[in-house]
Amino acid sequence: MKLLRYSVLPIIPLLLTACGETPPERMKQGDKLYAYYCQNCHQKAGLGPFLEQVPLTERSLQRHEIVLMIKHGYDQGHKHMPTFSQLSDLQADALAEFVIERRRAQARAPSNPN
Numbered sequence: 001m002k003l004l005r006y007s008v009l010p011i012i013p014l015l016l017t018a019c020g021e022t023p024p025e026r027m028k029q030g031d032k033l034y035a036y037y038c039q040n041c042h043q044k045a046g047l048g049p050f051l052e053q054v055p056l057t058e059r060s061l062q063r064h065e066i067v068l069m070i071k072h073g074y075d076q077g078h079k080h081m082p083t084f085s086q087l088s089d090l091q092a093d094a095l096a097e098f099v100i101e102r103r104r105a106q107a108r109a110p111s112n113p114n
Contacts, residue, residue: 025086030098033091037084060103077111 019099027033034042061069070092073083 005074027091028094030094030096030101033087034098037087037095041081063093063096063100066099067092070095 019075022032024033024036027036067089069081070084071087072085074081084092
């Protein structure tokens with residue numbers, strides 16, 4: 001019986017940590033990354049004034065450009081956005097894809113007459 005008790009004890013911390021939230025370095029989904037890293041500044045419904053106010057066209061920012069902005073910053077008139085160099089390339093790509101999809105959804109939505 002003691003052997004069983006001692007063999008189960010090391011597993012308990014693993015089970016308890018699996019029940020909590022995913023740590024940010026392990027997040028892979030764009031929406032989760034956006035909620036963790038971006039939502040405080042860009043609000044729940046917005047992408048920030050730069051991306052919301054610029055029409056979606058062929059010349060709009062491409063995914064690789066958004067990845068560069070996320071990981072290395074953007075100093076062309078938007079100096080308040082921090083860099084997120086701690087994100088992996090896959091995380092930054094997932095986040096950029098989420099931003100692009102969100103922009104497309106905003107462009108498809110009927111404009112609000114308010």
